Amino acid sequence: MNFHQPAASLHGLLCPKCQSPDLRTLETRPTASGVKRRRQCETCGHRFTTVEKVRDDR
Template sequence: MRCPYCGGDETQVKDSRPTEDNTAIRRRRVCSTCGGRFTTFERVQLRELTVVKRNGRRVVFDREKLARSVQIAVRKRPVDPEKIERMISGIVRQLESSGESEVQAEDIGTLVMEGLRGLDDVAYVRFASVYKNFREARDFEALLGELNADGTPVNGGPEPEADES
């Protein structure tokens, strides 16, 4: 494993342990050249996935890119990092076990939106605004209307009042 600090090839594993959900191995490493310490994760990859973008371009699926986009959506929100990691791992497992080697970018976006809706309403709206390319405030109003349609409060707001007739 190449050191991210100095680029040296001689690194040593100091500690290995499974992640909480047992989907990866976390390894603490130290560089023999500069002494830098860093962490790597080893995950099972069932198949090489290709993402078909909206414009038809094809790119190799990148789990880290998925994680970064989710992190942007949940930034400064009180969401447990373990729940985020479980959601991302679940999405990747779903994609890999679908049997398809190519997946549409829209399908990934839909899975992320479903996952975020269960984690945090604000993160869901943030992601949706980019994913669905919101242009005006009306777009946000429509999405918030969808969130309220099932009767649950948005963002921890007050419960709807019961009709006592």
């Protein structure tokens, strides 16, 4: 095992550009398909959006 980013693996989220785990949430918005979050990387300034989907396990 050669993972050196334990904090990121906890959340499973890294900057898609520079793989930094230092992300800032700019906006959280619930939508029909899940929770949309706009994020910005603290390291390189790259902005991107994630969608958190809710699954009904029944």
